[in-house]
Amino acid sequence: MTDDTAPKTTLREDLAELMKAPRELWIVYAATFFEYLGIYSFLSTLKFWLSTDHGMSDANAGWWASTFSSLLTAFVFVVGPLTDSVGVRTMLVGSFALAAITRLGMSLAVG
16 A cells, blocks of 8 residues: 655655755764774674684684674664664764774784
C-alpha cells in the first residue's frame, strides 16, 4: 500500500530544503562521515597490524578483527538510545575523547 498523501518533491527541491538545515545537523553529518572513514580504514588494516606487529597468525588476526567489527556493530545499537538521552554534543565529545585514548593505547602497545 502506498501513501499518496505525501507531497511529491523533486531531488532538487529536497536538496534545497536540506541546505536550509541547521548547522548542528551538518556537524553531525560531518562527524559521522569521518567516523565511518576512520572505522573502515582501521578495520581494513587491523588484521595486518595484528599479524605483522603482534605476530598473530592470519586466522587469529582475522578472528580478532571480525570480533571487533561485530562488537562495534552491537555498540552502535547501544549508543543510539544513550545519545537520545544525554544529547548529541555530549556523546560526540565523549566519543572523540575515548577514540583518542584508545588510539594512544594502541600506539603504546608493545609487540
